[in-house]
Each structure stands twice: as structure tokens, then as C-alpha cells.
Amino acid sequence: QVQLVESGGGLVQPGGSLRLSCGASGSTLEDYSIGWFRQAPGKEREGLGCISNIGDNTYYEDFVRGRFIIARDTAKNTVYLQMNRLKPDDTAVYYCATDPAYTGAYCPPTFESWGQGTQVTVSS
Numbered sequence: 480q481v482q483l484v485e486s487g488g489g490l491v492q493p494g495g496s497l498r499l500s501c502g503a504s505g506s507t508l509e510d511y512s513i514g515w516f517r518q519a520p521g522k523e524r525e526g527l528g529c530i531s532n533i534g535d536n537t538y539y540e541d542f543v544r545g546r547f548i549i550a551r552d553t554a555k556n557t558v559y560l561q562m563n564r565l566k567p568d569d570t571a572v573y574y575c576a577t578d579p580a581y582t583g584a585y586c587p588p589t590f591e592s593w594g595q596g597t598q599v600t601v602s603s
Contacts, residue, residue, distance in 0.1 A: 481506045481579045481592040483513075488573060488597030491565055499560040499597060501575030508551070511579065512586045513558040515549060517571035517599075524574075529586035530558060538586055565601045572596040 487499040501513060514529040528539035530549045537549050548561040558575060574596045581587035 481511065481577055483575050483577065483592060483594035485573060485575050485594040485597040488599045490600045490602065492603050493566060493601055495565050495601075496561070496563045497565065497599060499562070499573055499575075499599070501558040501560070501594060503556060508556050508558055509553045511577040512581060512583075513549075513551070514576050514586060514590055515547075515560045516574045516576060516590075517569075518574070518596075519568075519571040522571075527560070527573075531585050532581075533584040536585070562599070565599075567601045569601050570599060572598050 482504040484502050485499060491497050510532060512529055512532045515527040516524050517527060518524040526540055527543050527547060528537060528549050530537050530551055535551050546564050550559045574594055576590035576593045578587035578589055578591045
């Protein structure tokens with residue numbers, strides 16, 4: 480079991496930027512593909528993108544490509560979600576997740592281990 484912890488959420492004005500962090504307790508994130516998700520009030524959870532465990536290849540959903548960037552800092556055992564040009568519609572709880580059993584070189588089809596989430600509010 481991989482215990483993930485998100486941090487970095489908060490209140491930001493429209494057009495601003497925020498960087499979220501995903502860390503792990505007792506695990507080396509370098510070994511895992513990490514996905515980022517969000518869930519807004521009254522809406523289903525949606526995937527944003529993923530960084531693979533091999534090659535750190537990144538994949539994004541169309542609606543965030545060009546605004547959000549996923550990156551890994553191996554030395555800090557952290558995966559980041561850099562969010563730019565934020566909009567009020569980006570307001571949500573943001574989660575990172577992984578599948579510890581996934582051994583592929585891309586992003587897992589399902590995610591089994593989730594963090595507790597961090598709230599992002601975009602408002603003036």
C-alpha cells in the first residue's frame with residue numbers, strides 16, 4: 480500500500496497559478512506512475528493527467544493540456560501539478576493516485592491508492 484499525501488491547495492485569483500505536491504510516506508514515488516484527478520462539488524471525479532514511472536512521460540486530458548504541467552522531483556520524492564491560468568471552473572478537491580501493482584511504462588488503467596485531497600478555490 481502506498482500512502483499518498485497532497486498539499487499546496489488554497490485560494491487563488493482567476494488567472495493565477497498554483498502548484499500542488501504529491502508526496503508519499505514510506506514509499507519511493509519514482510517507482511510509480513502518478514495520476515492527478517479532481518472533483519468539483521456536485522460533479523464526478525475527473526482525470527487530469529499522469530506521469531509514467533518509466534521515462535517520466537506525461538499525458539494530459541485535452542481540457543488541461545497547455546495549462547497544467549505534471550513533473551517529478553526524484554530527490555524530493557514528490558510529484559507536482561503546476562496549474563496556470565486558473566479559472567473559477569478549476570475549483571475542486573485535487574487528488575493524486577497510483578496503482579502500486581502496475582508495472583507498465585505508461586499510466587495505469589485504474590488507480591488503487593489515493594491521497595486525501597487538497598482544496599483549490601479559484602475566486603476573486
